[in-house]
Amino acid sequence: MGKVYLVGAGPGDEELLSVKARRLFETADVFVYDALVSTEILSMIPEEKKVIYVGKRKGNHVKSQAEIQEILLKETKKGNTVVRLKGGDPFVFGRGGEEALELEKEGVSFEIIPGVTSALAALAYAGIPVTHRDFASSFCVVTAHKRKEKDEEIDYVSLVRMGGTLVFLMGVSVLEEILNGLRMAGMAPDMPAAVVENGTTSTQRCILSTVESLTMEAKKAKIHAPAVIVVGKVCNLAKKLSWTKKRKLGGKKILVTRPRKRNEGLSSRLRSLGAQVIEFPTISLNPIEENEKLDQVLRTKEQRWYVFTSPEGVETFFAWLAERKMDIRHIWKTEDKLAVIGSATACELKKRGFFPDLMPKEYYAKDLGECLASAVKEGERVVLLRAREGSAEILKPLKEKEIPITDIPLYDTTVGGKPWLIRKIEKEFQTGTIDCVTFTSASTVKGFVKSFPGLDYGKIHAVCIGRKTKEEADRFGFLSVFAKEAKIDAVIDRILEI
Ligand code: SAH
Numbered sequence: 001m002g003k004v005y006l007v008g009a010g011p012g013d014e015e016l017l018s019v020k021a022r023r024l025f026e027t028a029d030v031f032v033y034d035a036l037v038s039t040e041i042l043s044m045i046p047e048e049k050k051v052i053y054v055g056k057r058k059g060n061h062v063k064s065q066a067e068i069q070e071i072l073l074k075e076t077k078k079g080n081t082v083v084r085l086k087g088g089d090p091f092v093f094g095r096g097g098e099e100a101l102e103l104e105k106e107g108v109s110f111e112i113i114p115g116v117t118s119a120l121a122a123l124a125y126a127g128i129p130v131t132h133r134d135f136a137s138s139f140c141v142v143t144a145h146k147r148k149e150k151d152e153e154i155d156y157v158s159l160v161r162m163g164g165t166l167v168f169l170m171g172v173s174v175l176e177e178i179l180n181g182l183r184m185a186g187m188a189p190d191m192p193a194a195v196v197e198n199g200t201t202s203t204q205r206c207i208l209s210t211v212e213s214l215t216m217e218a219k220k221a222k223i224h225a226p227a228v229i230v231v232g233k234v235c236n237l238a239k240k241l242s243w244t245k246k247r248k249l250g251g252k253k254i255l256v257t258r259p260r261k262r263n264e265g266l267s268s269r270l271r272s273l274g275a276q277v278i279e280f281p282t283i284s285l286n287p288i289e290e291n292e293k294l295d296q297v298l299r300t301k302e303q304r305w306y307v308f309t310s311p312e313g314v315e316t317f318f319a320w321l322a323e324r325k326m327d328i329r330h331i332w333k334t335e336d337k338l339a340v341i342g343s344a345t346a347c348e349l350k351k352r353g354f355f356p357d358l359m360p361k362e363y364y365a366k367d368l369g370e371c372l373a374s375a376v377k378e379g380e381r382v383v384l385l386r387a388r389e390g391s392a393e394i395l396k397p398l399k400e401k402e403i404p405i406t407d408i409p410l411y412d413t414t415v416g417g418k419p420w421l422i423r424k425i426e427k428e429f430q431t432g433t434i435d436c437v438t439f440t441s442a443s444t445v446k447g448f449v450k451s452f453p454g455l456d457y458g459k460i461h462a463v464c465i466g467r468k469t470k471e472e473a474d475r476f477g478f479l480s481v482f483a484k485e486a487k488i489d490a491v492i493d494r495i496l497e498i
Contacts, residue, residue: 001076001077001079001107001108001109002029002075002076002077002078002079002080002081002082002108003076003081003082003108003109003110003111004072004076004082004084004103004108004109004110004111005024005028005081005082005083005084005110005111005112005113006084006086006090006096006099006100006110006111006112006113007021007024007083007084007085007086007090007113007115008021008086008087008088008089008090008094008113008114008115008116008117009021009033009036009037009038009041009085009086009087009088009115010041010087010088010115010116010121010200011087011088011116011117011118011121011122011199011200011201012038012040012041012087012118012198012199012200012201012276013038013040013121013125013200013201013276014038014040014041014043014044014271014276014277015271016115016116016121016200017041017044017115018113018114018115018116020113021083021113021115022044024081024083024113025044025045025046025083026046027081028049028080028081028082028083029049029050029075029080029081029082030049030050030051030052030075030080030081030082030083031045031049031050031051031052031082031083031085032052032054032068032071032072032075032082032083032084032085033051033052033053033054033085033086034054034055034085034086034087035055035062035087036086036087036088036226037085037086037087038087038201038276039278039421039424039425039428040201040253040276040277040278041085042421042424043277043278043279043280043418043421044279045418046260047260047281047284047418050080051418051420051421052071053420054067054068054071065095065098065099068099069099069102072084072099072102072103072108073106073108076108084099086115087115087118087226088115088116088117088118088119088121089114089115089116089117090112090113090114090115091112091114092117092119092141092169093143093145093169093170096112100112117141118169118199118200118226118228119141119167119169119228120167121199121200122196122199122200122204122227122228123167123196123199123228123230125196125199125200125204125244126194126196126199126204126206126230126238126242126244127237127238127240127241127242127243128194128196128230128234128235128237128238128241129234129237129241130165130167130234131164131165131234132234132237135165135232135233135234135237136163136164136165136232136233136234137164138162138163138164138165139164139165139166139167139232140159140162140164140165140166140167141167141168141169142154142159142166142167142168142169143168143169143170144168144169144170144171144174144177144178144229145169145170145171154178154181156181156182156184156185157185157186159182159185160182160185160186160187164232165230165231165232165234166182166229166230166231166232167228167229167230168228168229168230168231169228170225171227171228171229172195172197172218172223172224172225172226172227172229173225175195175214175215175218175229176215178229179193179211179212179214179215179231182211182231183211183212187211187231188211189210189211189212190210190211190212191210191211191231191232191233192208192209192210192231192232192233192234192235192236193209193210193211193214193229193230193231193232193235194206194207194208194209194214194229194230194235194238195207195214195218195223195227195228195229195230196227196228196230197223197224197226197227198226198227199226199227199228201253201276202250202251202252202253202275202276202433202435203251203253203433204244204251205221205223206238206242207221207223208235208236208238208239211231214229244274247273247274248273248274248496249270249273249274249275249495249496250274250275251274252274252275252276252435252436253275253276253277253278253428253433253434253435254270254275254276254277254278254434254435254436254437254438254495255277255278255280255425255434255436255437255438256270256277256278256279256280256437256438257280257281257282257283257417257437257438257439257440257444257447257448258281258438258440258444259281259283259284259285259312260279260281265488266438266440266488266491266492267279269488269492270492270495273492273496278425278428278434280417280418280421280425280451281417281447282415282416282417282444282446282447282448282450282451283413283414283415283416283441283443283444283446283447284413284414285312285316285387285411285412285413285414286411286412286413286414287316287319287320287410287411288388288409288410288411288412289320289323291320291408291409291410293406293408294320294385294408294410297383297406297408298326298331300381302379302380302381302404303333303335303336303337303377303379303380303381304333304336304337304380304381304382304383305336305337305338305339305358305372305375305376305380305381305382305383306336306337306338306339306383306385307338307339307340307368307372307382307383307384307385307386307394308338308339308340308341308345308348308349308385308386309340309341309345309365309368309384309385309386309387309390309391309394310341310345310386310387311344311345311347311348312387312410312411313345313385313386313387313410313411314345314348314349314352315348316410316411317385317410318352320410337357337358337375337380338354338355338356338357338358339356339357339358339359339368339371339372339375340356340358340359341359341360341363341364341365341368342359342360342363342486342487343359343363343487344487344488346359357375358371358372358375359371362485362486363466363485363486363487364393364466364467364468364486365390365391365393365394365468366393366394366396366397368394369393369394369395369396369397369398370397372394372397372398372403373397373398373400373401373403376398376401376403380403381403381404381405381406382398382403382404382405382406383405383406383408384405384406384407384408385408385410386407386408386409386410387409387410387411387412387413387443388409388411388412388413389413389443390407390409391468395407413443415443415446415447415450416447416450416451417447417448417451422451422452425452426452426454426455429452429455429459429460430455432459434460435461436460436461436462436463436495436498437460437461437462437463437478438462438463438464438465438491438495439462439463439464439465439469439472439473440464440465440469440488440491441465441469442468442469442471442472444469445462445464445469445472445473445476445478446472449476457476457477457478458477458478458479459479460478460479461478461479461480461481461498462478462479462480462481463480463481463482463483463491463494463495463498464480464481464482464483465482465483465486465487465488465490465491466482466483466486467482469482470482481494481498482494
């Protein structure tokens with residue numbers, strides 16, 4: 001038998017996921033998620049995992065509770081480790097208790113991983129301290145949603161008498177009812193009240209008002225679920241403490257299309273500037289295992305220039321050697337040289353103790369080709385170690401000088417991203433919640449277009465790493481710009497500019 005982890009995914013910001021949940025993302029086999037789990041969080045689930053959407057949003061049940069249980073049972077019976085991913089905390093109005101009882105009944109082992117609940121986090125991100133010694137010494141979290149008509153009414157009198165901060169979940173559609181209930185129970189009409197929509201995400205909005213006027217103002221602002229309603233003196237502190245929009249990229253959502261292994265630097269820096277990041281690799285790299293050509297070239301007698309045009313190339317090359325227990329000392333001739341296209345590739349080599357002899361000023365294939373053409377001496381061979389569909393521009397200057405070249409593909413690139421996430425991201429593009437996309441190679445553009453064939457690219461801002469990548473984006477009509485240098489830092493600068 002496998003095991004079920006009931007995991008709280010938090011309210012939306014992907015960095016509020018717990019360390020424990022993050023570990024499970026790497027180790028679990030199957031993910032079963034609800035509507036409230038953000039795209040950003042889902043995008044962190046590795047490509048190879050099985051992912052099942054079970055929906056559930058007021059009046060829109062994709063799967064019934066019984067069907068969800070059945071899925072959990074079926075998967076654990078196969079011996080799988082299942083992450084049952086829920087918005088916020090699984091035990092705060094998340095039916096986590098019901099699901100855990102069912103598992104217990106069936107004898108399935110489980111663990112509960114708490115999550116950051118929206119009942120607190122949405123307030124924190126709006127700058128509303130749920131308690132404060134001068135204003136509130138307790139708080140109460142209430143559901144405004146009744147399961148059946150005959151369910152108990154909210155006891156407004158008790159809530160008002162407690163005098164603490166009140167937080168209502170699932171209350172947007174009955175906001176007026178709640179606020180009237182409080183007033184009838186004796187709450188002052190000028191008591192501060194707020195509603196926080198999409199708390200902790202790039203689309204967070206906070207309407208600050210009073211018990212008397214909040215209904216009208218929320219209506220005017222067209223506030224929708226998910227939102228929390230907060231009532232109490234602490235709400236006024238948001239005037240001084242609101243902070244999320246003060247971050248350079250606060251309120252922005254960016255889609256990063258690099259392969260996962262490579263995107264961490266870019267994603268985490270964007271996040272540190274306040275952006276929400278969806279990681280959606282639109283290409284994947286598959287190393288070529290049987291590589292006779294490579295085997296042969298390593299045994300030749302000529303002096304060689306080994307040329308790497310991507311960090312992945314370096315990684316794949318050394319992994320290939322390691323797999324075959326080929327010691328670099330037996331391959332290397334003292335006069336052999338190393339060339340790279342740019343600093344990221346150089347960095348991969350340095351990590352392994354190699355300092356490249358040549359790197360062009362501008363990180364383009366054409367520039368690399370030209371530099372090489374003037375550096376390579378009589379009797380030396382250029383060995384290109386790169387993707388199967390590498391740029392032809394590097395070859396031209398070399399061929400003109402009749403330099404012997406061996407072009408060795410190390411990996412294939414397949415385009416297209418996680419199919420189960422495509423619909424959700426497509427919707428975000430259509431509603432305009434994604435502010436820009438980053439492209440770090442022409443193939444990431446191709447992969448994007450393959451994943452989202454129906455989108456209006458003319459409305460999508462694309463920040464490209466270089467001229468070549470921008471040319472590819474322009475073929476499809478993106479609103480594109482390119483970074484001044486083919487470097488991640490420059491990509492970030494360009495994003496900040498636009
Ligand atoms: N278990 C969840 C709550 C589930 S009930 C938690 O701990 O957060 C669903 C309600 O949670 C929504 O109707 C809304 O009131 C609230 N909610 C969930 N995510 C939210 C968010 N990002 N911002 C504001 N409210 C949110």
